[in-house]
Amino acid sequence: MRLRTVRRLIPLLLLTVWPAFTFAANLRVSAAASLTDVLQEIAPLYEKQSGDTLLFNFGASSMLARQIQEGAPADLFISADELKMDQISQRGLVVKKSRRSLLSNTLVIIVPSDSRLKIGKPADLADPGIRNIAVAEPSTVPAGIYAKMYLRKIGIWDKVTYKIIPTDNVRAALAAVESENAETGIVYKTDALISKVVRIAYEISASEGPEISYPAAVLADSKQQAAAQKLLDYLQSPPAQEIFRKYGFLLKPAK
Numbered sequence: 001m002r003l004r005t006v007r008r009l010i011p012l013l014l015l016t017v018w019p020a021f022t023f024a025a026n027l028r029v030s031a032a033a034s035l036t037d038v039l040q041e042i043a044p045l046y047e048k049q050s051g052d053t054l055l056f057n058f059g060a061s062s063m064l065a066r067q068i069q070e071g072a073p074a075d076l077f078i079s080a081d082e083l084k085m086d087q088i089s090q091r092g093l094v095v096k097k098s099r100r101s102l103l104s105n106t107l108v109i110i111v112p113s114d115s116r117l118k119i120g121k122p123a124d125l126a127d128p129g130i131r132n133i134a135v136a137e138p139s140t141v142p143a144g145i146y147a148k149m150y151l152r153k154i155g156i157w158d159k160v161t162y163k164i165i166p167t168d169n170v171r172a173a174l175a176a177v178e179s180e181n182a183e184t185g186i187v188y189k190t191d192a193l194i195s196k197v198v199r200i201a202y203e204i205s206a207s208e209g210p211e212i213s214y215p216a217a218v219l220a221d222s223k224q225q226a227a228a229q230k231l232l233d234y235l236q237s238p239p240a241q242e243i244f245r246k247y248g249f250l251l252k253p254a255k
Contacts, residue, residue, distance in 0.1 A: 025052045025053070025075075025224045026052070026224075027052055027053065027054050027076065027227055028055045028074045028075050028076075029054055029077075029078065029231070030064040030067065030068065030072075030074040030076070030078070031058055031064075032078060032142070032170075032214065033059055033060060033080075033170055033171045034080055034171070034188050034190055034191055035078060035080075035214070036058045037194050038190070040056070041243055041247075042235070045239060045240075046240075052227055052230075054231070057072075059168075059169060060136065060137070060141040060142075060170075061080045061081060061084040062084060062137075062140040062141050063169075064077065065084040065087055065088050068093055069087075069093065073221075074222070075218065075227070076218055076219065076222075077217055077219055078215075079214065080105075080142035080143065080170075080212075080214055081213060081214075081215075082213050083142075083145075084142065085215040089217070093221065094217040094218070094220060095218040095219070095220055095225060095229075098217050099216070099217040100215065100216060100217070100236075100254075101213050101214065101216075101252045102215070102235055103213075103214040103249045103250060103251060103252060104214070104249070104250035104252060105189060105212045105214070105248075106188070106189045106203065106209055107143075107147060107189070107204045107209050107210070107212075108188070108192050108201075108202065108204065109125070109184060109185070109204070110174070110177050110186075110192050110198045110200055110201060111183065111201045112177060112180050112183075112197060112199075113196075113199050115183070115201075117130065117184060117201065121202065122150070122154055122204065123155075123156055125151070125156060125184070126156045126159040130183055131163060131183055132164075132165050133184050133185060133186065134165045134173040134174075134176035134185035134186075135147045135165070136166070137168065137169075138166060139166075141168070141169055142170075142212075143173070143188060144166065144170075144173075146210045150204060150210050165181075165185075170187050170188055171191065173186070174192070174198065178197045184201065185198075189203065189248050193248045216232055216235065236254040
């Protein structure tokens with residue numbers, strides 16, 4: 001009798017335990033390069049809580065949007081500007097009701113830590129003594145677009161265009177200054193803060209600079225939309241917001 005009872009219980013136990021494994025998701029997250037460090041810190045906390053696994057694809061938002069348009073698999077997209085999200089949304093690639101703006105940021109002008117350059121104001125970038133400026137590609141990449149907008153606003157873009165060293169993304173612009181292949185650069189404040197070999201020569205305040213926005217949305221082709229939405233909700237939870245704040249991001253209110 002005991003053996004029969006055990007045999008009867010085994011299928012019931014399997015039915016009880018199996019769903020925990022069945023519903024664990026491998027979520028593919030395409031996210032702006034400037035989010036690399038902060039999301040990698042958030043990931044293990046979320047994975048422990050949810051049982052899901054996060055698989056990141058970091059890069060320039062323009063490149064990620066193009067990948068999504070070309071059919072690359074992804075469940076959640078976090079862009080560094082609204083325009084890239086608009087582009088894929090207009091193609092029906094986003095679950096529109098899931099879209100929300102998570103974060104903001106500010107721009108800074110950086111130089112190598114041991115540089116003697118002094119930049120008292122952004123207009124100093126037009127000084128002939130400054131030979132080059134590393135910036136994410138200003139025609140397509142959000143960080144570069146924001147930088148170009150600001151330099152135009154203060155009337156020096158045409159004076160510094162020949163100095164611009166365009167890079168694939170904002171992290172590449174940071175790396176160019178870290179390696180001293182560029183004398184100075186314009187990156188997000190959050191990127192400058194993670195580096196031990198550059199210093200902020202000038203910080204462009206949020207009120208002075210362009211309006212920077214990081215929208216996120218679940219993707220329409222995702223087969224794990226519920227799990228992706230759960231992750232998106234977590235990114236606006238107090239534990240995640242605390243980590244975003246630690247890295248220097250500005251938070252946007254949850255909606």
